[in-house]
Amino acid sequence: MFVCVLSQLAFCQDSLPASQRMQWWREARFGMFIHWGVYAVPAGEFRGQKINNIGEWIMNRGKIPVAEYQQFAQQFNPVLYDPEAWVKAAKDAGMKYIVITAKHHDGFALFDSKASKWNVVDATPFKKDLLKPLADACRRNGIKLGFYYSQAQDWTNPGGTAIRRPAREGWANPDSSLIDAYTKEHEGHWDPAQTTRNLEQYIDDVAVPQVKELLSNYGDVSLIWWDTPSGMTDAAAAKLDALLKQHPQIISNDRLKRPNYPGDYKTPEQRIPNLSELDGKDWETCMTMNETWGYKSYADNWKSTQTLVRNLVDIASKGGNYLLNVGPKADGTFPQQSIDLLKGMGVWMKTNGEAIYASKASPFGLFAWGRCTKKETNKNTVLYFSVFDWPADGKLTVPGLSNKVLNARLLANGAAVKASKTTEGVVFSLPATQPDAIATVIRVEVKGTVASQMVHTKEPMKSGL
Ligand code: FHN
Numbered sequence: 001m002f003v004c005v006l007s008q009l010a011f012c013q014d015s016l017p018a019s020q021r022m023q024w025w026r027e028a029r030f031g032m033f034i035h036w037g038v039y040a041v042p043a044g045e046f047r048g049q050k051i052n053n054i055g056e057w058i059m060n061r062g063k064i065p066v067a068e069y070q071q072f073a074q075q076f077n078p079v080l081y082d083p084e085a086w087v088k089a090a091k092d093a094g095m096k097y098i099v100i101t102a103k104h105h106d107g108f109a110l111f112d113s114k115a116s117k118w119n120v121v122d123a124t125p126f127k128k129d130l131l132k133p134l135a136d137a138c139r140r141n142g143i144k145l146g147f148y149y150s151q152a153q154d155w156t157n158p159g160g161t162a163i164r165r166p167a168r169e170g171w172a173n174p175d176s177s178l179i180d181a182y183t184k185e186h187e188g189h190w191d192p193a194q195t196t197r198n199l200e201q202y203i204d205d206v207a208v209p210q211v212k213e214l215l216s217n218y219g220d221v222s223l224i225w226w227d228t229p230s231g232m233t234d235a236a237a238a239k240l241d242a243l244l245k246q247h248p249q250i251i252s253n254d255r256l257k258r259p260n261y262p263g264d265y266k267t268p269e270q271r272i273p274n275l276s277e278l279d280g281k282d283w284e285t286c287m288t289m290n291e292t293w294g295y296k297s298y299a300d301n302w303k304s305t306q307t308l309v310r311n312l313v314d315i316a317s318k319g320g321n322y323l324l325n326v327g328p329k330a331d332g333t334f335p336q337q338s339i340d341l342l343k344g345m346g347v348w349m350k351t352n353g354e355a356i357y358a359s360k361a362s363p364f365g366l367f368a369w370g371r372c373t374k375k376e377t378n379k380n381t382v383l384y385f386s387v388f389d390w391p392a393d394g395k396l397t398v399p400g401l402s403n404k405v406l407n408a409r410l411l412a413n414g415a416a417v418k419a420s421k422t423t424e425g426v427v428f429s430l431p432a433t434q435p436d437a438i439a440t441v442i443r444v445e446v447k448g449t450v451a452s453q454m455v456h457t458k459e460p461m462k463s464g465l
Contacts, residue, residue: 016248022264022282024144024222025251027358028096029316030349033148033286033325034086035101035293036130038108040330041072044296049171055327056294059106059155060163061170063179066156066193069106073123081130081332083137089334090143093342094349094356097144099225099323102131102214104148104294107156111217115209118156135218146223147214151207151240151256152232155194159202161231164188187231203236211243221247226255226263237261253284254463265321266463272314275365277461284321287311289341295327302337305344306438312345312356313386313439317371319361352411352441355384363452364400370439372398374450380406381450385442390434396442399425400453403446411441419444 015021039056046062053061059069090098103109109119112129121127131147138145154160164183167176167190179190189195197205215221224244229237237257244250252263265282272285289308292299308324315322326338334342349356359373370387381403387396405419405426412435420427434440 015244015250018264021249021251025097025265025321026282028144029321029356029359030093030095030312031097031099031144031146031284031321031323032090032093032095033099033293033323034328035104035148035295035325036328037101037104037106037110037294038069038072038076038124039104039106040295040328041075043330044292044298046171050298051170053170054294055292055296055299056101056104056106057165058170058294060165060190063167063170063173063183063190065191070118070123070156073108073118074125076120076124076330077126078130078328078330078332079126083130083134084140086134086328086334087137087141087143089339089342091141093346094353095143095324096357097146097222098134098138099146099148099223100131100134102147102149103154103210105150105153105155105162105228107150107154107160109210111213113210113213115206115213116157131214131218139219144222145218145220146225147218147221148225148227149207149211149214150228151203151211151226151236152199152230153228154202154206155189157202157206158194159197159199159206160194161199162188162190162194163228163230199231199233199236203239207236208239208243211240215243215247215250221250223250224252225267226253229255229257232257234260266461268461268463271462272311273318273320273461274459275318276459278318278361279461281461282321283319283461284323285311285315286323286325288325288327289338293325293327295329295335300337302341305341305348308341308345309348309438310388313371313373316356316359316373317362317366317386348436348438351436352384352386352439355386355411355441355443359384363450364398365453367398369396376449377445380448381446383444383446383450384411385428385444386439387430387434387442388439390440391430394430394432396428396430397422397425398428401425401446401450403448403450406445406447408442408444410435411443412436417442417444 044055051058051062111131112121113119152161167173167179253267254263290299291301312322362372369389373384375382408417408419418429
């Protein structure tokens with residue numbers, strides 16, 4: 001307990017004030033999550049079986065022995081990997097930062113690591129660090145780069161933890177009961193090779209040195225994205241937390257070790273918080289485009305561009321960030337559906353990005369017809385009403401808006417919009433046809449500030465595993 005307080009104090013002293021460190025992130029609002037690694041080789045299949053659940057968990061869900069899983073690395077040779085194209089795809093979609101899985105739960109490092117041979121340089125025919133060229137491409141394109149690091153779970157480097165999952169949830173494995181008995185005895189591990197070292201040794205020999213490598217070998221790293229702190233101890237967390245001290249700019253999420261290491265922002269996963277969960281703290285929803293983070297050849301439950309854009313608007317209207325995932329293939333290319341969805345979002349963001357970037361949460365509750373984001377200028381306020389469902393009668397009512405409307409126009413084509421004050425609020429007269437069916441933004445400048453009209457009960461925000 002005393003050690004933890006000390007490290008917290010040290011951390012706070014050295015790092016820049018949150019307002020300064022978080023500014024770029026709060027203004028960015030939209031980023032790309034990249035889940036990439038050896039699991040893209042089996043791509044959801046093992047021994048001819050389709051393995052259920054998210055692709056990056058195939059080693060655990062398939063209960064694949066370490067030595068057998070490591071053979072997949074022989075086929076991990078991303079010759080089509082083009083980091084410039086990746087960064088351009090993110091940038092053209094309107095994204096301002098990228099977070100890539102430097103090391104996921106399977107322990108495979110996408111970078112040249114001296115702390116473990118289980119990395120892209122020593123264990124694959126590709127033999128080159130994958131993060132270096134990505135860091136360079138991000139710098140060239142003004143995109144912030146963050147590293148996801150699975151600090152606790154590591155299913156290959158001995159001593160890492162493993163969340164226990166019943167074998168038959170992965171596939172109808174005939175040895176399920178045997179395996180389940182073993183994982184029960186061994187804290188979720190399914191292979192003796194995983195437990196020849198304890199957590200502390202793994203943290204000292206692998207996690208700490210690798211995080212040091214990530215923070216020193218790739219230029220400015222803007223954020224660290226920890227994950228699934230199961231089995232973490234405060235002592236282990238303190239060691240990793242202390243590494244951030246040398247990087248006063250860096251920000252981190254809330255998944256290092258709960259509750260003592262809350263980081264800078266919360267991370268609801270695969271869901272958008274309700275208004276009642278908002279407590280003014282920074283948060284970021286991370287979400288897949290289909291049903292998996294890591295690439296699965298048969299995962300085809302793709303969301304639509306409309307859903308993704310409206311999610312982004314909904315999230316920004318609640319003051320949050322959106323970290324949208326891509327799971328590249330083993331050859332280094334993005335699935336075509338991801339490319340198309342990114343392009344679709346980019347078209348909308350090109351016209352309407354100002355309603356998202358550096359915007360603040362809506363002062364109003366949720367509208368049945370859409371959402372609102374806000375920007376305060378020195379004397380006045382700009383409100384961005386994103387209309388999803390266009391009023392059949394061309395009349396859009398904003399109840400509770402009492403400020404004087406100075407001007408109003410559509411971002412889609414600059415057309416002026418007439419505003420009429422009513423007892424209820426303001427009614428905007430809209431053209432018969434909706435310029436953009438996904439969401440049409442009305443930019444409204446009003447006099448003075450707009451007080452929050454939100455009154456709602458509070459409930460804690462649910463954050464990922
Ligand atoms: O177990 C991981 C999962 O593989 C994926 O990385 C997500 C992304 O936020 N996080 C964990 C589940 O909460």
